[in-house]
Each structure stands twice: as structure tokens, then as C-alpha cells.
Amino acid sequence: xxxxxxxxxxxxxxxxxxxxxxxxxxxxxxxxxxxxxxxxxxxxxxxxxxxxxxxxxxxxxxxxxxxxxxxxxxxxxxxxxxxxxxxxxxxxxxxxxxxxxxxxxxxxxxxxxxxxxxxxxxxxxxxxxxxxxxxxxxxxxxxxxxxxxxxxxxxxxxxxxxxxxxxxxxxxxxxxxxxxxxxxxxxxxxxxxxxxxxxxxxxxxxxxxxxxxxxxxxxxxxxxxxxxxxxxxxxxxxxxxxxxxxxxxxxxxxxxxxxxxxxxxxxxxxxxxxxxxxxxxxxxxxxxxxxxxxxxxxxxxxxxxxxxxxxxxxxxxxxxxxxxxx
Amino acid sequence: xxxxxxxxxxxxxxxxxxxxxxxxxxxxxxxxxxxxxxxxxxxxxxxxxxxxxxxxxxxxxxxxxxxxxxxxxxxxxxxxxxxxxxxxxxxxxxxxxxxxxxxxxxxxxxxxxxxxxxxxxxxxxxxxxxxxxxxxxxxxxxxxxxxxxxxxxxxxxxxxxxxxxxxxxxxxxxxxxxxxxxxxxxxxxxxxxxxxxxxxxxxxxxxxxxxxxxxxxxxxxxxxxxxxxxxxxxxxxxxxxxxxxxxxxxxxxxxxxxxxxxxxxxxxxxxxxxxxxxxxxxxxxxxxxxxxxxxxxxxxxxxxxxxxxxxxxxxxxxxxxxxxxxxxxxxxxxxxxxxxxxxxxxxxxxxxxxxxxxxxxxxxxxxxxxxxxxxxxxxxxxxxxxxxxxxxxxxxxxxxxxxxxxxxxxxxxxxxxxxxxxxxxxxxxxxxxxxxxxxxxxxxxxxxxxxxxxxxxxxxxxxxxxxxxxxxxxxxxxxxxxxxxxxxxxxxxxxxxxxxxxxxxxxxxxxxxxxxxxxxxxxxxxxxxxxxxxxxxxxxxxxxxxxxxxxxxxxxxxxxxxxxxxxxxxxxxxxxxxxxxxxxxxxxxxxxxxxxxxxxxxxxxxxxxxxxxxxxxxxxxxxxxxxxxxxxxxxxxxxxxxxxxxx
Numbered sequence: 014x015x016x017x018x019x020x021x022x023x024x025x026x027x028x029x030x031x032x033x034x035x036x037x038x039x040x041x042x043x044x045x046x047x048x049x050x051x052x053x054x055x056x057x058x059x060x061x062x063x064x065x066x067x068x069x070x071x072x073x074x075x076x077x078x079x080x081x082x083x084x085x086x087x088x089x090x091x092x093x094x095x096x097x098x099x100x101x102x103x104x105x106x107x108x109x110x111x112x113x114x115x116x117x118x119x120x121x122x123x124x125x126x127x128x129x130x131x132x133x134x135x136x137x138x139x140x141x142x143x144x145x146x147x148x149x150x151x152x153x154x155x156x157x158x159x160x161x162x163x164x165x166x167x168x169x170x171x172x173x174x175x176x177x178x179x180x181x182x183x184x185x186x187x188x189x190x191x192x193x194x195x196x197x198x199x200x201x202x203x204x205x206x207x208x209x210x211x212x213x214x215x216x217x218x219x220x221x222x223x224x225x226x227x228x229x230x231x232x233x234x235x236x237x238x239x240x241x242x243x244x245x246x247x248x249x250x251x252x253x254x255x256x257x258x259x260x261x262x263x264x265x266x267x268x269x270x271x272x273x274x275x276x277x278x279x280x281x282x283x284x285x286x287x288x289x290x291x292x293x294x295x296x297x298x299x300x301x302x303x304x305x306x307x308x309x310x311x312x313x314x315x316x317x318x319x320x321x322x323x324x325x326x327x328x329x330x331x332x333x334x335x336x337x338x339x
Numbered sequence: 340x341x342x343x344x345x346x347x348x349x350x351x352x353x354x355x356x357x358x359x360x361x362x363x364x365x366x367x368x369x370x371x372x373x374x375x376x377x378x379x380x381x382x383x384x385x386x387x388x389x390x391x392x393x394x395x396x397x398x399x400x401x402x403x404x405x406x407x408x409x410x411x412x413x414x415x416x417x418x419x420x421x422x423x424x425x426x427x428x429x430x431x432x433x434x435x436x437x438x439x440x441x442x443x444x445x446x447x448x449x450x451x452x453x454x455x456x457x458x459x460x461x462x463x464x465x466x467x468x469x470x471x472x473x474x475x476x477x478x479x480x481x482x483x484x485x486x487x488x489x490x491x492x493x494x495x496x497x498x499x500x501x502x503x504x505x506x507x508x509x510x511x512x513x514x515x516x517x518x519x520x521x522x523x524x525x526x527x528x529x530x531x532x533x534x535x536x537x538x539x540x541x542x543x544x545x546x547x548x549x550x551x552x553x554x555x556x557x558x559x560x561x562x563x564x565x566x567x568x569x570x571x572x573x574x575x576x577x578x579x580x581x582x583x584x585x586x587x588x589x590x591x592x593x594x595x596x597x598x599x600x601x602x603x604x605x606x607x608x609x610x611x612x613x614x615x616x617x618x619x620x621x622x623x624x625x626x627x628x629x630x631x632x633x634x635x636x637x638x639x640x641x642x643x644x645x646x647x648x649x650x651x652x653x654x655x656x657x658x659x660x661x662x663x664x665x666x667x668x669x670x671x672x673x674x675x676x677x678x679x680x681x682x683x684x685x686x687x688x689x690x691x692x693x694x695x696x697x698x699x700x701x702x703x704x705x706x707x708x709x710x711x712x713x714x715x716x717x718x719x720x721x722x723x724x725x726x727x728x729x730x731x732x733x734x735x736x737x738x739x740x741x742x743x744x745x746x747x748x749x750x751x752x753x754x755x756x757x758x759x760x761x762x763x764x765x766x767x768x769x770x771x772x773x774x775x776x777x778x779x780x781x782x783x784x785x786x787x788x789x790x791x792x793x794x795x796x797x798x799x800x801x802x803x804x805x806x807x808x809x810x811x812x813x814x815x816x817x818x819x820x821x822x823x824x825x826x827x828x829x830x831x832x833x834x835x836x837x838x839x840x841x842x843x844x845x846x847x848x849x850x851x852x853x854x855x856x857x858x859x860x861x862x863x864x865x866x867x868x869x870x871x872x873x874x875x876x877x878x879x880x881x882x883x884x885x886x887x888x889x890x891x892x893x894x895x896x897x898x899x900x901x902x903x904x905x906x907x908x909x910x911x912x913x914x915x916x917x918x919x920x921x922x923x924x925x926x927x928x929x930x931x932x933x934x935x936x937x938x939x940x941x942x943x944x945x946x947x948x949x950x951x952x953x954x955x956x957x958x959x960x961x962x963x964x965x966x967x968x969x970x971x972x973x974x975x976x977x978x979x980x981x982x983x984x985x986x
Binding site: 031032044045046047049050052053056057067199200201202203226228239240259263309311312313 | 483486487490604913914915916917918919920922923933934935936956958959960
């Protein structure tokens with residue numbers, strides 16, 4: 014009843030999409046790479062939500078995961094290292110009609126892009142952010158990343174890394190205006206899809222950390238967790254993840270957690286064994302920066318020209334004025 | 340004693356007072372005893388005066404309280420409350436003005452607006468102010484949308500022009516590069532024309548877009564000062580305007596829908612042209628329809644206007660109608676008593692239509708009902724506001740606020756609302772909120788007084804229609820004063836000196852009282868009525884299942900039952916992570932389903948070795964190779980051993 018006439022007109026010709034409609038090229042990721050699972054889940058989301066490819070945008074930085082936009086037949090922006098979020102925020106500001114997704118890796122987001130990450134959480138713009146966390150720099154052939162577990166032997170840490178790994182969940186949950194934080198693992202595709210779907214439907218910045226296998230450089234990193242389903246703790250709630258019976262049969266370690274409870278969310282986020290999987294925190298009330306700053310001014314040619322002139326004038330040297338002063 | 344009783348009886352039955360026995364009440368300036376405490380309303384703090392602020396209607400007292408809550412200055416508090424009283428007095432004396440002009444106290448109030456007291460003009464001002472707020476928001480939403488669309492369509496036309504030969508002509512380039520004389524525009528024009536051939540929009544699209552921009556820019560529905568007028572003082576004019584503007588409105592609705600499609604690049608002539616040809620009222624976006632406001636006075640509703648009102652109420656268009664009642668005790672055209680009949684007929688008609696949003700209330704109660712009034716104005720269909728102003732002109736010394744409040748208190752003009760959007764059944768839609776003691780027949784109040792021996796007595800008094808009618812001087816002849824009474828039907832009234840008088844009413848008034856009570860019972864029953872919704876029959880599942888088309892594309896593979904798994908190879912498909920490992924081993928044996936998750940297409944398309952290797956390489960261990968199909972496959976013994984952990 015609330016739909017506009019246009020929507021009604023469009024619905025008369027319902028469009029159907031298949032996964033192939035969103036597939037572009039053949040992924041160059043290694044076989045066994047968790048990025049494939051994330052790509053499949055995202056394509057499934059696009060199909061189920063009937064997202065128009067021309068209204069959908071994937072933005073990434075640099076890294077294995079950041080090749081993501083190449084494999085989506087939508088608009089995409091393969092940006093520079095650590096800068097996926099600022100680019101996505103700009104797009105969001107200028108084109109509120111687009112669905113904007115961000116794919117970033119543990120190096121891209123938590124190291125070089127850490128400042129942008131913190132501020133993006135605070136700005137809370139309507140973006141779906143997927144942190145592909147394989148705990149290693151894979152594209153450049155194995156260097157320790159901020160999330161590598163202590164003792165990780167790599168090309169930059171041949172005697173094993175010295176520092177405790179950074180926990181992206183607790184960091185995110187500590188920033189003002191945080192509105193959605195979830196954790197998924199690439200080896201439970203059904204849950205991965207459900208979490209990405211919930212993130213997409215959240216209005217605000219939804220941050221999903223996806224623990225992801227790297228069979229090439231970290232083949233054993235998640236082995237114990239994959240082999241023993243009890244070491245995965247599903248966070249279930251009527252307002253959060255509701256795992257299916259099939260999932261519950263395999264992953265019977267289930268914790269009831271209300272996503273509106275941030276203190277409990279921080280506690281759960283600190284755990285790494287068992288791995289918590291589900292929606293840790295959600296708050297629909299946090300305002301989005303683009304809504305706070307939304308201008309109703311029409312961007313006519315005259316308006317843009319006037320603004321540009323005003324900017325140029327700040328740097329213009331007026332010869333007459335200079336002479337008069339002199 | 341007997342003669343007095345006989346006189347009372349005679350008066351009740353005939354309305355004739357026998358001389359010497361019963362006294363008339365004409366000269367006593369009586370008012371119901373329960374209203375004795377409200378001689379000077381201006382010294383009391385209550386909802387009025389109201390302030391019509393841009394954010395809605397507020398009560399002056401509430402605004403002052405809000406401001407005082409932030410200050411602890413005792414003197415300022417005294418001054419503010421004194422000024423509030425003065426403003427109340429000023430308004431009660433017929434004064435007017437804006438709050439900021441009259442306030443003059445060094446205590447800033449957060450909002451400003453015209454002040455209003457409860458008088459004959461209040462219902463119209465209240466409804467009109469609420470309507471104007473809603474309408475302004477609607478107009479600004481529309482303009483923002485329409486301006487954006489017009490701009491984006493103009494952009495399409497401008498881009499088209501740039502690619503035309505005319506757009507690339509030397510003259511055009513010269514005017515665009517006015518400040519540069521070092522560029523040969525003729526050469527540039529030649530270069531551009533050679534490099535990029537003329538690429539124009541199809542003529543039909545260009546014409547359509549130009550027409551859309553024109554319609555959006557020249558529309559008069561939401562055009563500020565150039566807009567059509569939407570407030571009418573009679574139904575005839577409102578109906579005429581609605582009919583006259585209808586084709587233009589449909590054209591605008593069409594233009595908005597087509598413009599959105601064009602701006603998004605989704606307009607497809609073959610698909611959309613036929614749809615837009617049949618585009619009519621039914622497809623109109625309600626957000627595009629401005630709300631019409633028709634302000635009527637019940638006294639002017641003659642035959643033609645009544646017929647017009649019926650048409651308006653039944654139109655289903657976004658029309659908001661205010662019917663103001665100034666006199667609810669008027670006599671019928673045949674001089675009989677039928678109190679409140681006109682309002683009952685009107686609201687009965689609206690309720691009968693079932694899709695009309697209805698609010699009936701006395702003006703004194705409008706402020707607490709502000710939310711409901713706002714919802715009514717925002718309602719997408721017809722809304723009717725039936726409001727009693729209290730300004731009857733037939734009461735002595737009672738201000739309209741008291742008369743209006745007394746009408747509600749006595750059930751002569753009960754408050755109720757009907758919101759068709761509130762739910763499926765009457766209980767959710769109909770509300771008697773705000774009426775005093777809605778479960779009781781009559782509102783009852785404690786009343787204390789002093790008797791002839793200066794003793795304090797108290798009693799419980801019911802406030803009935805008779806009390807309300809007794810305030811009206813036109814009906815003084817229906818009442819008589821008795822010195823003592825043996826019945827319970829005598830009313831307690833006070834004269835100008837607050838002396839208690841016992842008054843009896845004639846049967847003609849009492850008959851109205853029972854009729855009023857019956858009507859009240861009817862309203863009570865509406866408020867409590869619940870519609871029993873019958874459970875829908877269970878859907879015929881098997882038939883629906885059977886009717887489902889068989890998907891031609893690869894369907895989502897089902898997880899095979901483990902029981903059958905020992906011999907047949909299988910994959911726990913829903914757990915597949917799309918990692919490509921198995922596909923690399925054999926992309927005919929292993930295929931992806933519609934969700935891009937692996938399943939075994941046909942075990943014959945691969946060897947047992949493929950299955951075992953895939954099971955070993957699958958990181959989530961969801962491939963189960965089963966038993967070998969071909970007993971002659973080389974190295975089978977070793978393969979069977981390797982398959983063991985995955986069975």
C-alpha cells in the first residue's frame with residue numbers, strides 16, 4: 014500500500030537473477046581459499062535480495078580479498094591499500110541510492126587502514142563491511158599481519174611473531190557509534206550467508222569479521238576448529254542469528270546472546286576458543302552520518318559552479334588588490 | 340405538602356408552573372452546582388490558551404512549566420506565572436497576538452506562535468494549523484523529489500545536446516569558451532565531429548523527457564504561492580475543484596512515475612507505454628495527492644451542502660472535513676426537542692462508510708486529542724472532525740470552554756474516534772478515550788456544600804444532559820425551583836451568589852436525557868465490540884506442491900540421507916564452502932548447484948580415485964566416497980583403505 018506507483022509498475026515485471034548474473038571472470042584465488050565461500054555467499058545475497066547490478070557497488074583496498082570487486086558483475090572500485098572505507102564513504106555520501114559493500118583484509122583494514130577503520134565505525138555510514146581475516150598477508154606471499162597469532166613464522170617474522178594478535182571485534186566494539194558487529198567463519202556457509210544477510214539489512218555500518226582459511230600460507234591455522242564443531246560457539250537469539258536444525262545438529266555448542274547487550278558482546282568478543290560465531294551487537298538507533306549531513310540543496314550547474322568559484326577565490330591572487338595595497 | 344407535590348407532578352408532565360407553588364428560574368442565573376468552582380477561569384491554570392507553533396499546537400502552561408524547570412530563580416517563577424495569568428485574562432477578553440509579543444518576561448520560551456483561547460474560532464484554527472503543518476511537509480517532500488527528477492532528466496537532455504552537431508558547432512564551443520581566444524573553435528568543432536559521430540537519443544525518448552520536465556516544473560499542486568487553493572468553506576466548491584483538477588493530478592502522477600523510470604534508465608517503451616496509457620486514479624501514489632480541507636458549520640448544512648458532504652465523505656480522496664457545531668441544543672425544524680441529533684446523523688453516516696477517519700470532540704478537549712487530530716489529517720483517505728465549539732451564545736456567564744467541557748461531561752457531545760487504519764476490528768478502530776468515566780452511565784463527582792445550619796455536607800452528584808440543558812437560557816421554562824423535594828430527580832444548581840438551589844426539570848427534558856443515555860450506551864457497545872475473525876482454512880498444501888513448476892535450472896541439491904550413504908557417494912552440499920578443490924579434480928563428476936555448492940552429478944562420470952582424492956582434499960570433510968562402482972579399477976585396495984575415514 015505504501016509503494017509508489019513506480020514500484021508497482023516495476024513489480025509487474027518482476028526480474029529474476031541467478032548467481033551467474035553476478036559472476037564476473039574466474040577468481041584467481043587459490044583453490045581451497047575461503048574467499049570463494051564469501052563470494053558465493055555474497056552472490057547468493059544479491060540474488061535473493063534482487064539487487065540490481067547497476068545499483069550495487071563493491072569497494073576494496075589491496076590484498077587477496079580486495080580482488081573481490083573483479084569477480085562481481087556489479088560496479089566496483091579496487092582502491093589503494095587501506096583506503097577502501099574512505100572511498101566507500103564518499104560513494105555513500107554522493108550516491109545514497111546505491112548498495113555499497115566493502116571487502117577488506119586483515120592487513121588492509123587493521124594495519125595500514127586502521128585509522129580509517131576506527132573513524133568509519135564512528136561515522137556509521139550505511140555500509141556492509143566484510144573483513145576477510147586469514148591472519149596473514151597472502152598476496153605478497155606470507156608476512157605476519159596484525160591478526161596473526163603470536164608465534165606465526167613468516168617472511169617478516171622468521172622466528173615467530175612476538176606480539177599478541179589484535180582482536181578486530183573488541184576494537185570495533187570499543188568505538189563510539191558502533192552499530193553492528195558480527196563474526197562468521199567461511200567454513201559454515203549457511204551461517205556465513207545468514208550473517209551477511211543480517212548485516213546487509215542493518216541500517217548503519219555493519220562490520221562482519223569473517224575468519225577465513227588460507228590453505229597456501231596458513232594451512233593449519235583453523236584446522237582444530239574445523240575438525241571439532243564443539244569449538245565453534247553459535248550465538249543464537251530471536252533478534253540475532255537463528256541457526257537451522259541441520260546446523261544445530263552439527264554445531265551443538267550454542268550460546269543464547271541478546272545482540273542489544275554491548276557489555277556481554279565485548280565479553281564474548283574477547284574469547285577465541287571456542288570461536289564465537291553470530292551477531293554480537295546490533296543497535297538500530299545510532300544515526301548514520303550521511304543522514305545527519307544530508308543536504309536538500311539541488312546540485313544544479315549554477316550551484317556547483319558557485320561553490321567551485323568560491324573555493325577558487327580562496328586561492329586567487331587579485332593583481333589590482335595587490336597593487337592597491339602596495 | 341400535597342399541593343406542592345401536585346404542582347411538581349403537574350410541572351413535570353405539562354411544563355406549566357402553578358403560581359405560588361413553583362418558582363421560575365429565569366432570573367436566577369443558575370449554573371450546575373458542580374461548576375460552582377469555575378466562576379473565574381482566568382485564575383486557573385489549564386490547557387488554554389494554546390500556542391500554534393510550527394512544531395504543532397502546545398499549551399501555554401506546558402511551555403511555561405518546561406521553561407521554569409530549567410530555572411531555580413523564585414522571583415522569575417513568580418513573574419512568569421503572573422504573566423501567564425495576564426495573558427490568559429487578555430485572551431479571555433478577546434485579545435489576540437503572538438506569544439513572543441505578549442510574553443515580556445526574561446524567561447526564554449523555546450517556541451513561538453499565535454495564541455488561541457477556547458472560542459468560536461478555535462476548532463477551525465486548530466484543524467487548519469494541524470493541516471497546514473502536514474501539508475507543508477508533504478509539499479516539501481514532493482518538491483525535493485520532483486526537483487531532483489527534473490534536474491536529472493534535464494541532465495539527460497543536456498548530455499544529448501552536447502553530442503549533437505549543434506552542440507558541437509563552432510559557435511556553441513566559442514560561447515562555452517568565451518574567455519579563451521587562443522582556441523580555434525572551428526577546428527575543435529571539426530575535430531569533435533570527426534572523432535565522435537553524432538549520437539542522439541531516440542526522438543520519442545527526447546520528446547517524452549522534455550514533456551516530463553515541463554510537467555514537473557509547471558505543476559500547480561505543490562508550487563508554493565502558485566499552488567491551487569486547498570481550503571474551502573463549502574462542499575460544492577471543494578467538489579468542483581476536485582473534479583476539475585483530477586486530470587491534471589493524474590498527469591502529474593504519471594509524470595512522476597515515468598520520470599523515476601527515465602532517471603534510472605529503466606523506461607522501456609514496449610513495456611511501459613501500454614501501462615502508462617491506462618494509468619489512472621487507482622495507480623496514483625497517495626503521497627502525491629494534496630489534502631483538501633473543507634471547513635463547515637453545522638448550522639449552514641442545508642440540503643445541497645448536505646448532499647455535497649455525502650459525496651465528499653464517500654469520495655475516498657484525501658479530503659479533511661471539519662464540521663463545527665456551535666449549538667447542539669437547537670430545536671428541530673418542527674420545534675421539538677432533539678438534542679445533538681445533527682451531530683449524531685453526521686457521525687453515523689461517517690461510521691457507516693467504514694473508511695472515514697472520524698474524530699468527534701468538544702473544543703475544550705482538542706488539545707489532549709492533538710495526536711488523534713494529526714493522525715486524521717495524515718490519514719490517506721477522508722477524515723471528518725465533528726467539533727463542538729461551546730460558543731452557543733445562549734449561556735449566561737459560562738465561557739465557551741466550560742460549555743464545551745460540560746457537553747462532554749454530560750454525554751451531550753461525547754468524544755470518540757474511529758481510525759480505519761488502526762486494525763481489523765471495531766475494538767481497535769473505535770475509541771471512547773478522554774470521556775470522563777467512560778464505563779459509567781453518567782460521570783459522578785463528589786460535591787461538598789454547607790446547609791442552612793452551616794454544617795458541611797457532601798454528596799455524589801451525577802452530571803447529566805439535564806444539567807447541561809439547564810445552563811441554556813432558552814430552556815429556562817422547562818425548569819422550576821422547588822423549596823424541598825421528595826424525589827431524587829431534583830438537580831443541584833447554584834445561583835449568582837453560589838447559593839444552592841434545587842431544580843426540577845419537565846418530562847420533555849428528561850425524555851432527552853434518556854435518549855442521550857441510550858446513545859451513550861450505543862457508543863459504549865461500539866467501543867467494546869469485537870469482531871470474531873474466523874480462522875482461514877488451511878491451504879491445500881499437496882495441490883500447491885504439485886502445481887509448482889519443476890525448475891529447469893540446476894536446483895539446490897538436497898542433502899542425502901546418511902542411511903543410504905554407505906554404498907553411494909554423496910556430499911553434504913549445504914556445508915560446501917565453494918572452495919573449488921573438488922572441481923579441480925573432476926569438474927564433470929562434481930558440479931555446483933544454483934547456490935554454487937557442490938554435488939555429485941553422476942558417480943559414473945569419475946573414478947573412485949577422484950572421489951577419494953576429493954574427500955581427502957575437502958577441508959570441511961563433507962565428501963563421502965561410498966563404495967567403488969567399478970571393481971576393476973586399478974589400485975582399488977589402497978583406495979578403499981584411504982576412503983575409510985570419510986565413509
